[in-house]
Amino acid sequence: MSAAPGGSDPLATRADVASTTGRVESSFAAMLRTEMRLFMRHGVVATAFVSTVAWAGVLAVVPHGVRVEVMAWVLFMDVAALGFFFIPALEAMERTSGVTAALMMTPLRRSTAVVVRVGLVAGLVVPCAAALAVVAGSTQVMNVAGAAAPLSVLFTLLGLAMMKNATTLTAYFGRVPGVAVPLLVPAIADGLRVLDSNWLVLSPATAGLRLVGGAGGLVEVAVLVLSIAALWVFVLRSGFDPVAATIGKQMRRKLLSAHGPAWRALMSADARTLAGDRILTLVLAGIPTLVLALWLGEGLLTSQLMDTYGVVLDRRLLWGFVLVAHTPIMVGSVCGLLLAEDRDAGLLPAFAVSNGGIRTLLVYRLSGAVVTTGLAVGLGLVLARFENWVGVAATAAAITPVPAMFIAAVARDRGQAVAVMKLMALPFYLPLIAWSVPHIWALGAVPTWWALRALWEPVPNPWWTLGGWIVAAAWTFVFVRRFERSLLVSGSSRSATRPSRRSLRGRSPVRSGQS
Amino acid sequence: MTPVIEVQDLSYTYPGRSLPAVDGMTFAIERGEVFGFLGPSGAGKTTTQRIITGLLHGWTGSVAILGTGIADWGRDLYDAIGVSFELPVGYPRLTVAEDLTTFSRLHRCATVGVAEALEEVGLGHVAGEPVASLSKGMRIRLNLARSMLHDPDILFFDEPTSGLDPVNTKLVREIIDRRRALGRTVFLTTHDMATASATCDRVAFVVDGTIAAQNTPRALELEHGRRFVRVEYRIDGELAEATLPLDDSGPELQRLVSSGVIETIHTAEASLDEVFVDVTGRSL
Numbered sequence A: 001m002s003a004a005p006g007g008s009d010p011l012a013t014r015a016d017v018a019s020t021t022g023r024v025e026s027s028f029a030a031m032l033r034t035e036m037r038l039f040m041r042h043g044v045v046a047t048a049f050v051s052t053v054a055w056a057g058v059l060a061v062v063p064h065g066v067r068v069e070v071m072a073w074v075l076f077m078d079v080a081a082l083g084f085f086f087i088p089a090l091e092a093m094e095r096t097s098g099v100t101a102a103l104m105m106t107p108l109r110r111s112t113a114v115v116v117r118v119g120l121v122a123g124l125v126v127p128c129a130a131a132l133a134v135v136a137g138s139t140q141v142m143n144v145a146g147a148a149a150p151l152s153v154l155f156t157l158l159g160l161a162m163m164k165n166a167t168t169l170t171a172y173f174g175r176v177p178g179v180a181v182p183l184l185v186p187a188i189a190d191g192l193r194v195l196d197s198n199w200l201v202l203s204p205a206t207a208g209l210r211l212v213g214g215a216g217g218l219v220e221v222a223v224l225v226l227s228i229a230a231l232w233v234f235v236l237r238s239g240f241d242p243v244a245a246t247i248g249k250q251m252r253r254k255l256l257s258a259h260g261p262a263w264r265a266l267m268s269a270d271a272r273t274l275a276g277d278r279i280l281t282l283v284l285a286g287i288p289t290l291v292l293a294l295w296l297g298e299g300l301l302t303s304q305l306m307d308t309y310g311v312v313l314d315r316r317l318l319w320g321f322v323l324v325a326h327t328p329i330m331v332g333s334v335c336g337l338l339l340a341e342d343r344d345a346g347l348l349p350a351f352a353v354s355n356g357g358i359r360t361l362l363v364y365r366l367s368g369a370v371v372t373t374g375l376a377v378g379l380g381l382v383l384a385r386f387e388n389w390v391g392v393a394a395t396a397a398a399i400t401p402v403p404a405m406f407i408a409a410v411a412r413d414r415g416q417a418v419a420v421m422k423l424m425a426l427p428f429y430l431p432l433i434a435w436s437v438p439h440i441w442a443l444g445a446v447p448t449w450w451a452l453r454a455l456w457e458p459v460p461n462p463w464w465t466l467g468g469w470i471v472a473a474a475w476t477f478v479f480v481r482r483f484e485r486s487l488l489v490s491g492s493s494r495s496a497t498r499p500s501r502r503s504l505r506g507r508s509p510v511r512s513g514q515s
Numbered sequence B: 001m002t003p004v005i006e007v008q009d010l011s012y013t014y015p016g017r018s019l020p021a022v023d024g025m026t027f028a029i030e031r032g033e034v035f036g037f038l039g040p041s042g043a044g045k046t047t048t049q050r051i052i053t054g055l056l057h058g059w060t061g062s063v064a065i066l067g068t069g070i071a072d073w074g075r076d077l078y079d080a081i082g083v084s085f086e087l088p089v090g091y092p093r094l095t096v097a098e099d100l101t102t103f104s105r106l107h108r109c110a111t112v113g114v115a116e117a118l119e120e121v122g123l124g125h126v127a128g129e130p131v132a133s134l135s136k137g138m139r140i141r142l143n144l145a146r147s148m149l150h151d152p153d154i155l156f157f158d159e160p161t162s163g164l165d166p167v168n169t170k171l172v173r174e175i176i177d178r179r180r181a182l183g184r185t186v187f188l189t190t191h192d193m194a195t196a197s198a199t200c201d202r203v204a205f206v207v208d209g210t211i212a213a214q215n216t217p218r219a220l221e222l223e224h225g226r227r228f229v230r231v232e233y234r235i236d237g238e239l240a241e242a243t244l245p246l247d248d249s250g251p252e253l254q255r256l257v258s259s260g261v262i263e264t265i266h267t268a269e270a271s272l273d274e275v276f277v278d279v280t281g282r283s284l
């Protein structure tokens, strides 16, 4: 297109070339095609598929009477929230690789890009929701799937709104507790019928949960639609600013060259990265908030579950889930995410050739995570008046490096890190079934099993702690080795995009000579 | 004729900074011109380019492209200009061809085929490779290809030769020359004085956010030049060197030539390197 726009009215000249709608359509199609590729290659589709199959399996084994109820919770907490996890990961990837700035140098409108992104997530969520509704034996499959669509739009837009100008996922996840708690607590209270108030529907999450559960009507729809509209306006108005976003990065680079012991340099770099986006305070505040909420609401929750479902919820099971399983997994995931982001930023090779080497980084990061978990779990157990809090906290703390190193070793970029984080939740929480079936010894391969047993045992027994330590140490060792080998392989940037597993297996002495 | 790019009294200070990054900049670029934007690191070159391409807000002064103030252009501005960033850009998980296809379809006037664009920057052989697997020099050339997909009237190249070997540097110079021949305007930001001297119609030296000098490379070289001839010759088997002023070297040069002991002769006219040192007050 060489016909230059005239100096007087370039817009008019350009308008002759193609009609405006024609362009919108074609850029829409271009973005859609690219977005589908990104969804495939960053594991979004695979994760949606695998987690749907896994949840279908869970639904198939829960008692008939509660299937639809459980399905609603699964859709609400996991399936419809797909975009809440993945879209920020894709955004972070695009922002740091310069793609966002390059897209700003094209006529593409941000609204087009957001519509494609949000729409594709909903398009993925709806069939998953329908499949789960069928498995659960719901009589309103169409309604459930139809409600999952706006719920997923809500979650995806919420993720985009919370990203704002952040360029890292750790920054994003640091903001999650601050938004998730006020939004989800009313929904959960409503869903479990702990509270009975019409005000609860003011949280769009409550409205969404009611709708996927087959309840709710016009009010719920109105709340959901209004929230989506408000978020839509917010997301479009607070577009990403690539120039402003570079300031934090410059700061971090400067800090890494500071003098002094390696751990102090690392700590100040991490602290700046985390504190710069207030993540540290929020992650640290998020766990105590949960513990506090549980401490206050424990009695209400258990009696309500008793009255509504006739379920007896032992407080050791409840606290085991929140403190012993959830806390180390969350802290470990943040730690693993940080490593995945360092890999994306090309920092890991820089650490590897630094004086301390990559092990210094790992020792520092992992011990920080272990101490954080130990303190959080210990304090929580004291608050909940558990006798054996030292032994249980020590066992739970030792779990932390396992999810951290699993994410760091397996994920090749932050998109995959999110996928891994989501998929690993299931095996890590699986030992909770030991509450009713205590003698599946195979569960001993999962480190959370030992910590849960330590908590549940009537008499304190140091063997649970020791066993937990050995299992956690073994997994940590395996994943650290794998992590270190992945660094060697991705030293050539080519393999960073190719499956590293295959190239690792292929490294026999004979073949390494050829290329 | 209206200038293609007209910048008047442009100033900008980054939030939280005390000193302005751009401080009273004024220049105009005509159609078909290759305009070199030179100067030390941190002088404000990239910042100026960000302002002209609409990535920064909150500046003062006036900036017009093709006679229209940049605030009055809508998204259509990006069909008229093409921008190649100084840092590598690309979807890490897409192949080179997929990445470019995405961008080319976002323009409504994409006339250059992706294959053709890749061929021009010498990346045809990696079209099917993931962007993450490219070397640094390849990624810089991918940036160039992306900026030229829609054959825009005005091209902004920020350090297009950084990280390139001599063969690819020559390729970039040919790309620029070809654009000039087609009547396109090129805004070239670079630290590569040889490329600036070889390709630019005019260059501007930016120092501390303002333009310290602007003219044709030739005029600047002459103005700041110390024109002389350097002669290496042998005397009693030892190597010696003489530096003679070019305007007045006749008799002495003739004497050395006829004595038959000369090893090398170089005319040492000022290059843009020396102009850079002179104008910016920094040493190389």
Ligand SMILES: Nc1ncnc2c1ncn2[C@@H]1O[C@H](COP(=O)(O)OP(=O)(O)OP(=O)(O)O)[C@@H](O)[C@H]1O
Residues within 6 Å of the ligand: A243, A244, A246, A247, B014, B015, B017, B021, B039, B040, B041, B042, B043, B044, B045, B046, B047, B048, B086
């Ligand atoms: N995102 C930013 N936030 C704050 N200050 C910035 C930012 N980007 C650049 N600066 C500052 O503005 C000044 C000009 O920077 P600019 O990037 O324009 O320089 P440049 O001439 O392009 O340098 P180089 O030749 O190294 O690319 C510098 O002092 C720089 O530190």
Ligand SMILES: [Mg+2]
Residues within 6 Å of the ligand: B045, B046, B047, B086, B158
């Ligand atoms: Mg620059």
